[in-house]
Amino acid sequence: MADTHLQCRNGTWYYRRAVPKHLVQAMGKSMVFHSLHTTEKKKAKKLREIEDVKWSAQFAAFEAGEAQPASDVAKVAIGERELLELVRAYVERNSRQFDERETAIPATSAERRDAVENIERDISILRDPDDLRADEWIGAIGGKLLAEAGQEPKSMSSTNDARFAEVVRRGLLELSRRKLAHYQDDFGKVFFDAEFDPARPKPLRFEELANQYLLMQIEEAEANGMSAKWQDKIKAQVTLVRELIGDDTPVSAIDYDLCLRARSLLAKTPSNRTKIYPGLSLEAAIKKAAEEGRPLMAPVTQATYLDTLRGILRLAELKRLLPHNPASTLRPLKRDAEKPEDKREPFKLEQIKAFFTGTFYQSCAPNAPVPYAKADREWRFWLPLLCLFTGARPNELCQMPPEDVKCSANATWFLDLVVAADDDDDASTGQPAKTLKNVTSRRKIPIHPELLALGFVEFAKAKQKAKAERLFSGLKKDKYGNWASYSLKRFRDTFLPEAITVGPKQAFYSFRHTFRDALRRSKAGPDTLKALGGWSQGSVTSDNYGDNSDPDLHFEAMTKISYPGLDLSYLQPAKEVTE
Structure with missing residues (x-):
């Protein structure tokens, strides 16, 4: 039994399927017809099965009112290509039939002369844009080809009609010129119009x-x-x-x-x-x-x-x-x-104060009546503080091993961070951040005195002693290798909105933007901005010379970072009393 959904034309297999009658008006056509782009019948059968499923789903979507006809962009482009293939197949089929007929039945000189005159007249008609006979001829052949393909001329746009008519005209002209060459014993050319070159490569989709x-x-x-x-x-x-x-x-x-x-x-x-x-x-x-x-x-x-x-x-x-x-x-x-820098807003000082003196941080105080003692206390406590007082990206901190908390020869404690990128880095540009998996670039950030007073160095030392792989060992990386994903989700969905009213342009990344504002308030120079936060203020040749990453150079600038009205002394560990 023949496969009614498959049709072979000029060696290429096509998918052909009637649109249900009750959907013809909605879909704007009565027949689905397009190339499967293969000359292999076995492959065409497999592709037909896929097309059957796809179009059955499409018909069901139309019945449910959940789908719309394809855009004009797709209609015009796809229609033109398939219609051009129809005309090409017509030209090759008729050209082949003519060659076979003329070889079997040689014409007399008189017959050839009459045939040449008729063909020259046909060529003249096709080349005259005002000759109505050409319109009738083109319309008849075009209508026949459309009918064979299950298409309806009235379902096509006027622009597409005109383009298709021009392709048909060129096809008929190509056939006439081939016949004329044959009768004149001119076998120098296989084709005259490059569009109808039998050896042409298939157009790239x-x-x-x-x-x-x-x-x-x-x-x-x-x-x-x-x-x-x-x-x-x-x-x-x-x-x-x-x-x-x-x-x-x-x-x-x-x-x-x-x-x-x-x-x-x-x-x-x-x-x-x-x-x-x-x-x-x-x-x-x-x-x-x-x-x-x-x-x-x-x-x-x-x-x-x-x-x-x-x-x-x-x-x-x-x-x-x-x-x-x-x-x-x-x-x-x-x-x-909006300017890129305006797409994310920093936290206001009032929000900073409310967040770090709220219920959670109150429960972290050494003398809290009801201490916070859940397993995720470490990252929940330190991550906002580190972002606020270092400007580091969340993923840089969450992926950091304890050994990256170091002390310089001049007794400056600093974070030796492997540079990473977060979603927020490309939020202002929309471009995907080209994060390197094997990146070796590092940024050395001196630890703010406030973090020292809160016992961050002691916390890191304890992690080093315990041989922990990461500073915040309770976190796991996501499928993209980002260690901060879970913590950011918890802050976004729960911790931040529970503590403060978060603005539409505010998120956990706003801590990093807040740190940059604090740098501006402290009159930090371009070198400090680049060294501490990785924010470049333009490039000059001198930027490539010397070691701008030395934490000792920027410790004084870090001490000037402050948030007026924020007092975290209540979170400082109790000092041991020595007798």
Whole structure:
């Protein structure tokens, strides 16, 4: 029994399936027809099974009102490619039949002369844009091809109609010129229009180009030890860009207009779309988000996806698949009104005071009537204090072994931190942080006198004596190797909101921003900003000379860090009384 969902044309297998009658109007077509991009029947059968499942789910989604027709971007691009393949197949089929017929039945000189005159007349008709006979001819052949493919001309846009008509015209012209050459015994050319070159390579689909780009990015990331999280973000960006452009879009068909349409779609895409609307197509998610009033993707995040599109098309440019990059100047529709430094707000002094004198820290006082004694006391107690008085990133502190609490030759205690990146590092730019797994860069931060008074050095020494692997041994790293994930979640969901009212732009990272504000208040110079927090104030040649990481150089600057109104003396360990 023949497989009604498979059809072979010119050696290539196509998927063909009728749309249920009650869904034809909603979907805007009566037939699903597209190439499976294979010449192997066995592979085509496997792909057909996948397509059956996909389209059955799509039909069910339409019946439930949960799906919408594909975007105009995808319709135009996919339609053009498949229709071009139909015309190519028609030209090759008819050309082959003509050659076989003419070989079997030689024509007389008179017949050849008449045939040449008829063909020359046909060519003239096809080349005359005002000849109505050409329109009738093109319409008849075009309608026949569409009917064979299960398509309906009325379901296509006028723009697509005109483009398809032009392809049909060129196909008919190609056939006529081949016939004319045959009758004139001119066998110097196999084809006349490059679009109908029988030996032409198949046009590269955008999906294939995007995957090539992704493989290059992942290969580079692995060679340079980039974090798994960075790699996952790149994969997510490429996946969305493929949806915006359309997997089946020929790379050669991508122009500035298509890039503009992609940008418009991106501007309507809801934030966290895959989490909020898992399984929904991009178009369906956009419609649902608009109905529910969901926030849209931030301009800075949109820019990262446009950067990815630009990178993919740059690859096409380098491979000479495109004459230029149509996305080279593309920017988000809406400008980002916020400066990067304004995207995260520091805590106010009143919030700092309320948090560090609240119920939890009161329970940590040496003479507390009800002492806090849970297993997670260590990181819950020290992490906010360390971030407030060192400006270190949470992951830098959570991954730190006790041995990295050191003392210089001049008796300056400091944290010898391995530089790491957190989610907040790329929050202002939207770019995935290119964290190195084997990073060797270090930052030496002198320990603030307040931390010394609270007994932090003694705490670290006890951990060293116990041979603990990390300062906060109760924490475990997440799948991306981040040791701070759990603690940050607990502070975000419970500890911070229980103690203070957290603003919309505030989070645990606000402690680091608060430390930077304190540095500004102390009039710290660029060298200190860079050495203590890793904040660069621009680059000059002298930055590369000398050792700016010496903690002795910056201890005095650290002593000037203060938070007016904050008194933590009640948390200091009781001093032993000596007789």
